[in-house]
Amino acid sequence: MTDIYNFSAGPAVLPAAVLRRAQDELLDWHGSGMSVMEMSHRGKEFVSIAEQAEADFRELLEISPDYHVLFLQGGATSQFAMVPMNLLPGKQQADYINTGAWSKKAIAEARRYCTVNVAATSEASGFTTIPAADDWQLDPASAYVHYTPNETIGGVEFSWIPETGDVPLVADMSSTILSRPLDVSRFGVIYAGAQKNIGPAGLTVVIVRKDLAGTTLEGTPTMYDYQAHADNGSMLNTPPTYSWYLAGLVFQWLREQGGLAALAEINQRKAAALYAAIDDSDFYKSPVDRVYRSWMNVPFTLADDALDGDFLEQAASAGLLNLKGHRSVGGMRASIYNAMPEAGVNALVDFMQEFERTRG
Numbered sequence: 001m002t003d004i005y006n007f008s009a010g011p012a013v014l015p016a017a018v019l020r021r022a023q024d025e026l027l028d029w030h031g032s033g034m035s036v037m038e039m040s041h042r043g044k045e046f047v048s049i050a051e052q053a054e055a056d057f058r059e060l061l062e063i064s065p066d067y068h069v070l071f072l073q074g075g076a077t078s079q080f081a082m083v084p085m086n087l088l089p090g091k092q093q094a095d096y097i098n099t100g101a102w103s104k105k106a107i108a109e110a111r112r113y114c115t116v117n118v119a120a121t122s123e124a125s126g127f128t129t130i131p132a133a134d135d136w137q138l139d140p141a142s143a144y145v146h147y148t149p150n151e152t153i154g155g156v157e158f159s160w161i162p163e164t165g166d167v168p169l170v171a172d173m174s175s176t177i178l179s180r181p182l183d184v185s186r187f188g189v190i191y192a193g194a195q196k197n198i199g200p201a202g203l204t205v206v207i208v209r210k211d212l213a214g215t216t217l218e219g220t221p222t223m224y225d226y227q228a229h230a231d232n233g234s235m236l237n238t239p240p241t242y243s244w245y246l247a248g249l250v251f252q253w254l255r256e257q258g259g260l261a262a263l264a265e266i267n268q269r270k271a272a273a274l275y276a277a278i279d280d281s282d283f284y285k286s287p288v289d290r291v292y293r294s295w296m297n298v299p300f301t302l303a304d305d306a307l308d309g310d311f312l313e314q315a316a317s318a319g320l321l322n323l324k325g326h327r328s329v330g331g332m333r334a335s336i337y338n339a340m341p342e343a344g345v346n347a348l349v350d351f352m353q354e355f356e357r358t359r360g
């Protein structure tokens with residue numbers, strides 16, 4: 001049987017070892033006689049699962065006690081509203097950096113609540129680069145600065161953390177969190193939908209500096225209040241228990257791999273191999289500025305887009321799935337998150353070389 005490698009941008013591949021463990025534990029978690037799906041979120045079994053997941057996550061990212069870690073629902077998209085609702089009180093404006101499709105959505109949502117100062121944009125480049133920090137028009141009167149460290153669709157990724165002085169920095173890390181070590185202390189808020197690099201869909205992880213929670217805009221629903229979730233251990237209502245459990249298994253798996261420094265080395269190697277295959281050929285092209293190429297999402301085009309359909313079909317027959325680029329960009333996109341093994345990237349590179357040899 002051909003090995004299957006799933007390059008989906010999200011929901012995305014999970015570590016095979018994690019899925020096997022979930023399978024072993026599916027009907028009877030640790031002798032409890034229950035599936036995790038069937039447990040009360042307030043029972044001692046699930047509370048132990050939830051606490052272990054948070055402890056492992058904090059350990060992986062070395063998160064200090066100055067931060068809440070919240071396990072919420074609503075996706076990263078809900079955070080586009082939750083961030084302004086919680087960080088704006090007392091201010092009228094927020095700074096946003098526009099580097100692509102996900103930045104734009106965050107900006108559009110924030111405009112419902114405040115004046116958005118787009119302090120920098122790479123739109124003129126077709127979102128293939130990151131605007132130079134020297135040109136940013138940050139406003140010290142803004143409540144926060146929001147950016148998207150990795151644009152999942154465009155495949156551009158910051159190689160540095162912006163310096164914003166006393167203004168809190170907010171990051172949508174949905175597609176890059178846990179891909180390498182991170183200095184969390186540089187941030188006010190970090191959020192990520194789980195379905196790229198954490199676990200299954202339905203869970204959203206939010207890291208909030210404690211002093212930034214506590215006040216909300218008038219009329220904010222309780223479910224959109226960071227402090228209310230923090231006060232209730234992310235169990236203000238029934239949390240997405242099974243996704244939380246699976247995320248916990250992924251955190252344990254990451255620790256077993258040697259933690260984020262070890263993952264970073266592997267991720268860098270995987271990305272380097274794929275970009276080399278693209279750059280070493282006249283048939284494949286990456287549209288993205290070399291300095292800002294994503295380690296996680298690698299868009300590329302074929303010299304002749306009439307061959308796109310054949311490429312995708314033959315790739316799928318070879319076990320390489322979900323390589324079609326986002327509908328807004330076209331071409332191909334390979335998402336190579338933590339759970340994509342190096343063997344998967346090597347199989348893709350071999351396939352690309354063979355396709356070019358026979359069809360290029």
Ligand SMILES: *Cc1c(COP(=O)(O)O)cnc(C)c1O
Pocket residue numbers: 010074075076077078102148150151152172173174175193194196
């Ligand atoms: C996928 C994605 C989102 C949207 O996440 P949902 O969980 O579907 O709301 C937002 N931002 C980025 C960077 C993403 O990759």
